[in-house]
Amino acid sequence: MANLEVKIHNLTFKNPVITASGTFGNGVEFDDFIDVNSLGGIVLKGTTLKHREGNNYPRMAETASGMLNAVGLQNKGAEYFCKHIYPAVLRYDTNVIVNVNGSTIEDYIALAEIINDLEAIPAIELNISCPNVKEGGMAFGTSCPMAEQVTKEVRRVYSKTLIVKLSPNVTNIAEIARAVESNGADAVSLVNTFLGMAIDAEKRVPRLSTVTGGLSGPAIKPIALRMVWQVAQAVKVPVIGMGGIMCASDAIEFLLAGASAVQIGTANFVDPQVSVKVIAGIDDYLQRHNFNSVLDIIGGLQM
Amino acid sequence: MANLEVKIHNLTFKNPVITASGTFGNGVEFDDFIDVNSLGGIVLKGTTLKHREGNNYPRMAETASGMLNAVGLQNKGAEYFCKHIYPAVLRYDTNVIVNVNGSTIEDYIALAEIINDLEAIPAIELNISCPNVKEGGMAFGTSCPMAEQVTKEVRRVYSKTLIVKLSPNVTNIAEIARAVESNGADAVSLVNTFLGMAIDAEKRVPRLSTVTGGLSGPAIKPIALRMVWQVAQAVKVPVIGMGGIMCASDAIEFLLAGASAVQIGTANFVDPQVSVKVIAGIDDYLQRHNFNSVLDIIGGLQM
Amino acid sequence: MNKRVGQLQLIKKIKLNYNNYLLEFKADSILSDIKPGQFVNIQIDRSPSTFLRRPISIYDVNYQTDTISLVVKIVGAGSETLTSTEPGSIIDMVYPLGNGFSQPKAGDKCLLVGGGVGVAPLYLLAKEMNINGIKPFILLGARTAEDHILLSEFNKLGEVFLTTNDGSLQVKGFVTDHEIWSNSLNFNKIYCCGPEPMMKAVAAKAAKLDIDCEVSLENLMACGFGVCLCCVTKTHDGHKCVCTEGPVFNIKDLEWQI
Amino acid sequence: MNKRVGQLQLIKKIKLNYNNYLLEFKADSILSDIKPGQFVNIQIDRSPSTFLRRPISIYDVNYQTDTISLVVKIVGAGSETLTSTEPGSIIDMVYPLGNGFSQPKAGDKCLLVGGGVGVAPLYLLAKEMNINGIKPFILLGARTAEDHILLSEFNKLGEVFLTTNDGSLQVKGFVTDHEIWSNSLNFNKIYCCGPEPMMKAVAAKAAKLDIDCEVSLENLMACGFGVCLCCVTKTHDGHKCVCTEGPVFNIKDLEWQI
Numbered sequence A, B: 001m002a003n004l005e006v007k008i009h010n011l012t013f014k015n016p017v018i019t020a021s022g023t024f025g026n027g028v029e030f031d032d033f034i035d036v037n038s039l040g041g042i043v044l045k046g047t048t049l050k051h052r053e054g055n056n057y058p059r060m061a062e063t064a065s066g067m068l069n070a071v072g073l074q075n076k077g078a079e080y081f082c083k084h085i086y087p088a089v090l091r092y093d094t095n096v097i098v099n100v101n102g103s104t105i106e107d108y109i110a111l112a113e114i115i116n117d118l119e120a121i122p123a124i125e126l127n128i129s130c131p132n133v134k135e136g137g138m139a140f141g142t143s144c145p146m147a148e149q150v151t152k153e154v155r156r157v158y159s160k161t162l163i164v165k166l167s168p169n170v171t172n173i174a175e176i177a178r179a180v181e182s183n184g185a186d187a188v189s190l191v192n193t194f195l196g197m198a199i200d201a202e203k204r205v206p207r208l209s210t211v212t213g214g215l216s217g218p219a220i221k222p223i224a225l226r227m228v229w230q231v232a233q234a235v236k237v238p239v240i241g242m243g244g245i246m247c248a249s250d251a252i253e254f255l256l257a258g259a260s261a262v263q264i265g266t267a268n269f270v271d272p273q274v275s276v277k278v279i280a281g282i283d284d285y286l287q288r289h290n291f292n293s294v295l296d297i298i299g300g301l302q303m
Numbered sequence C, D: 001m002n003k004r005v006g007q008l009q010l011i012k013k014i015k016l017n018y019n020n021y022l023l024e025f026k027a028d029s030i031l032s033d034i035k036p037g038q039f040v041n042i043q044i045d046r047s048p049s050t051f052l053r054r055p056i057s058i059y060d061v062n063y064q065t066d067t068i069s070l071v072v073k074i075v076g077a078g079s080e081t082l083t084s085t086e087p088g089s090i091i092d093m094v095y096p097l098g099n100g101f102s103q104p105k106a107g108d109k110c111l112l113v114g115g116g117v118g119v120a121p122l123y124l125l126a127k128e129m130n131i132n133g134i135k136p137f138i139l140l141g142a143r144t145a146e147d148h149i150l151l152s153e154f155n156k157l158g159e160v161f162l163t164t165n166d167g168s169l170q171v172k173g174f175v176t177d178h179e180i181w182s183n184s185l186n187f188n189k190i191y192c193c194g195p196e197p198m199m200k201a202v203a204a205k206a207a208k209l210d211i212d213c214e215v216s217l218e219n220l221m222a223c224g225f226g227v228c229l230c231c232v233t234k235t236h237d238g239h240k241c242v243c244t245e246g247p248v249f250n251i252k253d254l255e256w257q258i
């Protein structure tokens, strides 16, 4: 067994495999399938200050090697989170990260303050890239000044590890990454979903109630990987890479491109056990290639 | 047989199916497989003022439901084009469009002037979105001021139908579309390829000689379709949609989203006869749904 | 009682009509926890058009031999590939998923209403009722006589009434056109599965007659076990996931305009 | 003489060794235009990992019965799926593609050098030579004895010399280690196909001995018929497409550091 441990800011992860927000529920839904504690970390479903009903059905459309979703941050809000979800995830012996969302900067701040007080949550992932909400969301992640501002304000109130999750729907993602880095992000994670659309040609209607939605899955992997590579070169803080990872070899591509850890999203739907398989596959790869530690391959792309 | 005729600016197309630049050679390579004259139009391989050797091998990597290419505009330049390729395509009874590329505005202008004099070429497609060249290319298509400038300058010297081909690697494609529209574009075509990357995990090297390349194929269709829909709402000039079209139903999605015509790219590699199959499929669709003309479905998405 | 990822072997395939197949699988686990109305989520292959799993109701379970039967209607690439799989093949499924139908009370007079391939989950329900001493009334609708499947199976479990849209078998029309609704049979409970318009029409009847009614929904799903929040339906208590809080809902909880 | 998209039926499948198969197809067209060294481009399926076609050399053609034979080595998803296809299946191919080997002149003393599955295109070439009265010398290399395939077929067409990396059959080492190179056999022409390092080593030998030498390249291809410009190799005359201006090149045209 190779050493799989990685550090993101001052947090230690058993291994570089984290499950992505919105694709892993609150972890408990996976207890039947895997030992959640074997993961490097889990990012809980996107949370907002107040309860949100999310968008109307239909929220999902399958596309070639991917899917569109338009969930729209359905969640029960911060109060419910603290009362019901937090206690349920306390028992996990892994990094439990909360995905923090808002329509306004004030929302983000208020939620971050609340989560800051939860002892067992060592980090938040500031989602400035949700494409499925009318206000806020992706707007923060596609403009440098807005990304800077929200990061700066949240940094002021949040004292633990602050990960900022970037939107791929931009001309220059390295620029946004630098903007959030210099305003206090301890790490960046990317990519969130790509804004996409699907049409039912026979019925001549959009397949999603919201017309557009977020594209995820293997289809986006080449673009996500390029962005992770660009960002890893642009910033000094650790990068958490994701987008279409389906197997260990995909995860290794992101590590080689410079990611210190990876997140697995859509693949959890296809195979609820994929995350632990990826961990085993990375270990196997390191052994086959005679690396003692996963750190030996991070950024190890030979040019 | 339904009426498949569409107009782009002052040009008439027999049907809305055009083959995309870089995926259809100079047409002649398809003579064995299909009757090229049955197509609405063909866009020839990207041409530059001077001969270009293109990038080193490897130039291609297969990805989930798509491919990356890094050809880098290999072509023999304008002089060779006029002497050898132009005479060979003269015999086609379809709209033969030249895809015009440059590293500098001067290059674009010089080439557009040359092509302007070729009687049988009724239109150019100004490619400001090639992700595979070091200078120029996508740089023009990812900045509003540069897109405006190159369009304006080319418009000055080019008197026939000017189509500007947009890059999807931007935060706001509608904005770029409006910029080229107001500077003289008669139509816009989109999308060109997405900047992506692939890594050989076993060898720890990039799969492309250029590290990054352009992603095409069904993987990108949802994003391309969303962009076409956004641009169709933002501009008055006709929109030519493309990105991952593999069958008639895909093409119809683009027409419903507001494209006046579509281009077929990567699919030509998988099935050299796909373009004529798409034409037949659109006709069949129109008949099944009792439309007399393809114009009846353009922009016909019901919201 | 756990959800699991299983490798099941297809052991029998029967063509029911031009586009419906019955598939029987040998499971790799004991099936005693499976309840009528639950479903499995099947990995087809990883081709671009069938990237996600496909949910299919459990039609029958043999608790002795640990076999599960499904009825699959061909509507697209996934169902096409699944039904062309040959016996002997191993199929990857996540199961059992969903809540299942509620148990009727002893002495309840139950009407099962099925449309098209929606008859599938009603079979195991009817079987269980029989074990508990209840003979349900079974009203099945389909487009034509040919579209009616598994009639001889249902005949063993209760009195069967049929409608066809074209009148080619028994009553012409929709299930709601059947005279069973006007005969004063005093049902206490209706269980329904079929196309949404049919379920809504049945729900309207049930509401009018003030009969307790459960319907089994078939919303599009990405995960099938409650984590993607894609499969929601509106209830009086907000959006609920069809995959975990359904697929069976009592119509009194749904925000249906009926 | 046209390139065409054909639907060919797999009529025979023979397992040659642990990872090589011979596949024979009945074509839907007359094959008289096919030349040794050409290839077909096969649509595997449209799964995400085999979106593009897979190029495979033509191993043999029966011009009477219009059948084409291919030798396929399993290296990934595409070759795996192709070799697990059952006889009777219809396979979509674009063919014939590429330039093929040049014809030797009457009386030429020819050496064919093949490595691994690279022996495939040399077979039809040797067969044609035999028809034209030339008995080629055939030097085949492989990792182990087990990796040598189709030896009995090649034995019928010329004198066969073998090398194995591990010495498990005949000469130990690479093809370039074989004594045939030092015997003054005075070859006029060498035809070579195999892994690139092997072809470069053979090219170096040929250059040193001043023997005309053709090699068949296997660059990654997206289209296979000259439109994508992905498959290029460097020649003294710039980038050339391996799919149309190759796969066979004379080494004197290539920019190989040998």
Ligand SMILES: Cc1cc2nc3c(=O)[nH]c(=O)nc-3n(C[C@H](O)[C@H](O)[C@H](O)COP(=O)(O)OP(=O)(O)OC[C@H]3O[C@@H](n4cnc5c(N)ncnc54)[C@H](O)[C@@H]3O)c2cc1C
Pocket: C039, C050, C054, C055, C056, C057, C058, C071, C072, C073, C074, C075, C076, C077, C078, C079, C080, C117, C120, C121, C217, C218, C219, C220, C221, C247
């Ligand atoms: C809980 C549940 C139980 C089900 N039980 C059965 C069953 O027992 N037998 C059976 O044959 N089918 C059942 N279905 C439906 C089945 O899942 C779909 O028919 C199947 O997924 C279609 O896959 P496909 O690849 O063949 O078609 P696709 O190519 O995915 O789709 C073909 C067409 O059908 C539509 N479609 C696909 N799935 C659904 C859906 N769930 N609701 C509405 N429209 C849809 C698509 O939009 C498209 O127009 C069930 C669905 C659910 C959610």
Ligand SMILES: Cc1cc2nc3c(=O)[nH]c(=O)nc-3n(C[C@H](O)[C@H](O)[C@H](O)COP(=O)(O)OP(=O)(O)OC[C@H]3O[C@@H](n4cnc5c(N)ncnc54)[C@H](O)[C@@H]3O)c2cc1C
Pocket: D039, D050, D054, D055, D056, D057, D058, D071, D072, D073, D074, D075, D076, D077, D078, D079, D080, D117, D120, D121, D217, D218, D219, D220, D221, D247
């Ligand atoms: C003109 C030509 C003729 C060929 N003739 C034959 C033949 O007769 N028999 C045969 O078995 N194979 C032949 N090949 C190679 C064959 O095309 C590949 O082995 C096949 O495409 C691999 O597909 P796959 O999906 O199985 O593997 P993939 O999953 O696509 O690839 C598996 C591994 O092999 C590498 N690879 C794939 N294709 C190539 C290639 N062309 N060159 C170098 N590395 C590659 C990949 O990078 C990857 O590492 C030929 C190739 C060409 C271009």
Ligand SMILES: Cc1cc2nc3c(=O)[nH]c(=O)nc-3n(C[C@H](O)[C@H](O)[C@H](O)COP(=O)(O)O)c2cc1C
Pocket: A020, A021, A022, A023, A045, A046, A047, A069, A071, A073, A099, A127, A130, A165, A191, A192, A193, A215, A216, A217, A218, A220, A242, A243, A244, A245, A263, A264, A265, A266, A267, C228, C229, C230
């Ligand atoms: C159904 C669904 C819901 C998602 N919800 C969230 C969310 O609440 N917050 C968030 O930051 N990302 C969310 N995402 C994005 C994923 O976390 C991830 O960034 C994206 O899907 C790309 O990774 P993948 O291709 O591995 O899925 C969601 C994705 C999906 C598919």
Ligand SMILES: Cc1cc2nc3c(=O)[nH]c(=O)nc-3n(C[C@H](O)[C@H](O)[C@H](O)COP(=O)(O)O)c2cc1C
Pocket: B020, B021, B022, B023, B045, B046, B047, B069, B071, B073, B099, B127, B130, B165, B191, B192, B193, B215, B216, B217, B218, B220, B242, B243, B244, B245, B263, B264, B265, B266, B267, D228, D229, D230
């Ligand atoms: C191999 C290859 C070469 C291409 N060359 C050009 C080019 O020279 N000029 C250009 O404007 N677009 C070029 N493109 C982009 C296509 O024209 C098209 O915009 C893109 O591939 C998206 O469409 P598709 O998904 O249908 O392929 C090329 C694409 C491919 C795959």
Ligand code: FES
Pocket: C220, C221, C222, C223, C224, C225, C226, C227, C228, C229, C230, C231, C232, C241, C242, C243, C244
């Ligand atoms: S399908 Fe994912 S929550 Fe129901």
Ligand code: FES
Pocket: D220, D221, D222, D223, D224, D225, D226, D227, D228, D229, D230, D231, D232, D241, D242, D243, D244
């Ligand atoms: S493979 Fe496309 S040009 Fe050779």
